Amino acid sequence: MANIMFPPAVSALLAGLSLAALSPASLADHSWGGYHWARTTSQFALQLGDNMGGDWKPFLYQTSSDWNNNGDTPVLTSVVDGTSNKRCAMVTGTSQVCNGKYGYNGWLGLATINIVNGTHITQGSAKMNDSYFNLAKYNNPNEKLHVVCQEVAHTFGLAHQSENGESLDTCMDYFSNTGANAGSTSSTRPNAHDFEQLKIIYTHTDTITTVATGSAPAKPGNRPDKAVVDISDDPRSWGRLISQSANGRSSTYERHNPDGSKTVTHVYWTEEAASKCRSCDHRFDRHD
Ligand SMILES: [Zn+2]
Numbered sequence: 001m002a003n004i005m006f007p008p009a010v011s012a013l014l015a016g017l018s019l020a021a022l023s024p025a026s027l028a029d030h031s032w033g034g035y036h037w038a039r040t041t042s043q044f045a046l047q048l049g050d051n052m053g054g055d056w057k058p059f060l061y062q063t064s065s066d067w068n069n070n071g072d073t074p075v076l077t078s079v080v081d082g083t084s085n086k087r088c089a090m091v092t093g094t095s096q097v098c099n100g101k102y103g104y105n106g107w108l109g110l111a112t113i114n115i116v117n118g119t120h121i122t123q124g125s126a127k128m129n130d131s132y133f134n135l136a137k138y139n140n141p142n143e144k145l146h147v148v149c150q151e152v153a154h155t156f157g158l159a160h161q162s163e164n165g166e167s168l169d170t171c172m173d174y175f176s177n178t179g180a181n182a183g184s185t186s187s188t189r190p191n192a193h194d195f196e197q198l199k200i201i202y203t204h205t206d207t208i209t210t211v212a213t214g215s216a217p218a219k220p221g222n223r224p225d226k227a228v229v230d231i232s233d234d235p236r237s238w239g240r241l242i243s244q245s246a247n248g249r250s251s252t253y254e255r256h257n258p259d260g261s262k263t264v265t266h267v268y269w270t271e272e273a274a275s276k277c278r279s280c281d282h283r284f285d286r287h288d
């Protein structure tokens with residue numbers, strides 16, 4: 001079949017038309033690598049394992065409710081008893097959510113997912129670092145809700161809408177609810193664009209499922225390869241640095257595992273860690 005060639009002016013016009021024809025939803029573009037949970041239904045419930053201390057629990061329940069509160073959103077969440085601990089070992093088919101004093105290592109929040117077959121998420125974890133959240137600067141409800149909302153949503157397969165510190169009024173940005181903005185509730189919840197992106201990511205269904213179902217989540221250590229696909233508190237276990245925001249507050253690491261799976265980690269650095277050297281790999285900086 002012969003290709004139909006248009007003169008340049010017509011091609012430009014057609015290109016303009018096709019852009020104009022895009023729906024607003026298709027402009028959403030903050031999928032995290034196309035990663036998603038495999039499931040056979042258009043809507044599914046992801047278990048969020050609650051390993052949180054009492055002061056954090058309200059924020060986990062709030063963000064679970066916020067992510068559920070959008071009509072036919074494909075990713076529903078349910079908070080279930082944690083089967084992990086502060087170490088936040090991943091549990092197949094679930095996202096474990098934890099807080100703890102992980103030390104003055106430069107990070108506020110950490111989200112990790114394990115990937116099989118290129119894009120399918122099999123398990124996730126989200127950690128909040130109390131070593132910083134116990135400090136006056138970060139210890140306020142808005143900053144806590146912002147970070148837990150973002151780390152949990154990374155385990156759905158969402159990335160950031162913005163990384164330059166502006167507020168798009170989504171928790172998937174890097175607005176800082178600290179200092180003069182400590183009382184601001186901006187960026188503590190998902191916005192419409194996040195739900196559009198989830199619909200795009202989950203518009204197809206799969207023939208298999210990687211999501212745990214039923215009321216009793218699988219126990220940790222239920223995979224013989226558990227030790228090789230999880231990360232530890234040692235940042236060298238995150239693998240290779242593959243991307244970092246210009247302001248140095250957001251980094252992504254990736255590790256290829258012996259079983260063929262991939263472990264991907266999003267790190268939310270403190271402003272202090274990022275500002276020392278914005279293009280450095282902050283894992284190996286001295287943080288104090
Ligand atoms: Zn799929």
Ligand SMILES: [Zn+2]
Pocket residue numbers: 150151154160250266267268
């Ligand atoms: Zn993030």
